[in-house]
Amino acid sequence: MSAAEIHDNMEARILKAAKSLFIEKGFEETSMSDIAANVGINRPGLHYYFRTKDKMFHAVFEDIILSIVPKVFTILMQQERPIAQRIEEVVNAYYSLFLQNPNLPMFIIREMNRDVSQLVETATRLHLPDRLKEVTDSLQEEMAHGKLRRVPLPFLFYNLYGLLVMPFLTQNFVTSIYLDNEKTFVEMLNAWKPYIVLQMTTLLTCDMPRDDSFSTPFL
Amino acid sequence: MSAAEIHDNMEARILKAAKSLFIEKGFEETSMSDIAANVGINRPGLHYYFRTKDKMFHAVFEDIILSIVPKVFTILMQQERPIAQRIEEVVNAYYSLFLQNPNLPMFIIREMNRDVSQLVETATRLHLPDRLKEVTDSLQEEMAHGKLRRVPLPFLFYNLYGLLVMPFLTQNFVTSIYLDNEKTFVEMLNAWKPYIVLQMTTLLTCDMPRDDSFSTPFL
DNA sequence: GTCTATAACCTGATAGAC
DNA sequence: GTCTATCAGGTTATAGAC
DSSP, X not given: OOHHHHXXXXXXXXXXXXHHHHXXXXXXXXXXXXXXXXXXXXXXXXXXXXXXXXXXXXHHHHHHHHTTHHHHHHHHTOTTSOHHHHHHHHHHHHHHHHHHOTTHHHHHHHHHHHOHHHHHHHHHHTTHXXXXXXXXXHHHHHHHTTSSOOOOHHHHHHHHHHHXXXXXXXXXXXXXXXXXXXXXXXXXXXXXXXXXXXXXHHHHHSOOOOOTTOOOTTO | OOHHHHHHHHHHHHHHHHHHHHHHHHHHHOOHHHHHHHHTSXXXXXXXXXXXXXXXXXXXXXXXXXXXXXXHHHHHTOTTSOXXXXXXXXXXXXXXXXXXXXXXXXXXXHHHHHOHXXXXXXXXXTTHHHHHHXXXXXXXXXXXXXXXXXXXXXXXXXXXXXXXXXXXXXXXXXXXXXXXXXXXXXXXXXXXXXXXXXXXXXXXXXXXXXXXXOOOTTO
16 A cells, blocks of 8 residues: 555545544534544644644535535426425435434534634535525526425525424434434434425415515525 | 622622623533623632532523523413414514524524433423423313314424524524625514414414324323 | 632644654 | 654633732
């Protein structure tokens, strides 16, 4: 194995450990010592591969975003498929990601609040705003053609992510109060899924009393 | 002013400062120095009034819970009022609390995950589990009588809090991407409110396709 | 009651030996 | 590349003067 390969290999090992710790405990509460101990090297070793804690974090965060966001964008743009089907697939994608990392929703929301500008910066570097615009344009086209009801985009966002993320954010709490074990939690998640899809499709297809006092340029 | 009054007064001042800092930055990221500086006394002074940082935090947390939870419980138990009205009042109560403290939802969820057992302990000390049981009994009675549709309680919880809390959790993010200023955010919140009420009443009163594969003792 | 001084420890980061 | 030693700064908490 060449020196470069050893280097890459160690870099990957560090990233893996850092990712798991950052997700579990957040940026501030994760120390370089924690990560070093987890990888099996010394604190200064980390600084050799990633000069600062910040740079390590950026790498981890980018990795996480790339693992889900493009997938969701692609699903949402498939205009030929019924919206209920697309939503269900989006929910499935998030479910499978979150079930592997139950702390991920918490992590992302915390990060959103700790440092928005960094998040926006990372997203821009990955050209996600451009891709997002394509998605919203696509949805608005469907709305304009009457295929979907006109709903302000932030409301779609709140509806989907609120319903999707709340069970994970409160997993510990709900489990300790209502449920006996983790298996029950997964069963509950599966029973919850159709509610999410139904609420979203209702919002996007059925006529509901609507308050037009709030209008925005973005829908 | 007696010595005891001076003592109580300083205790209150400390609690107020601690509350605002804990909510804004969380438990771990708030230092005793921060609080001391905010109150205008020295670090060791804090330890005189609250022996440890933990004890101070418990006092703050208890204060927050008492400011909202009993109110919500009372509203939900008013069986004579239409459910839509009750839900709207609950949303109003949370809105007015969260608009004063936009970081409160984040704070509570973080705390839920940092230390569930402490949360449960505090709740028990305040006899909230007993009061909660009365509320759920009341709702289940309405369900049994056909006044409300039978919905698993955790699903009601997810629906209400997911829709209610998501705008606040993502306020910084959404504001920096979609909106120009804070005023717009409040306008959006007000436009969002009827959606929450409608989604909840739909869930609780309309017939929807339903998956009965998940049944629990608590519904 | 409130202060200064300090204990004991943890943090991220770097310099330099090997 | 990986180590030891160390820096400069932060943390909670306490002892003891006044």
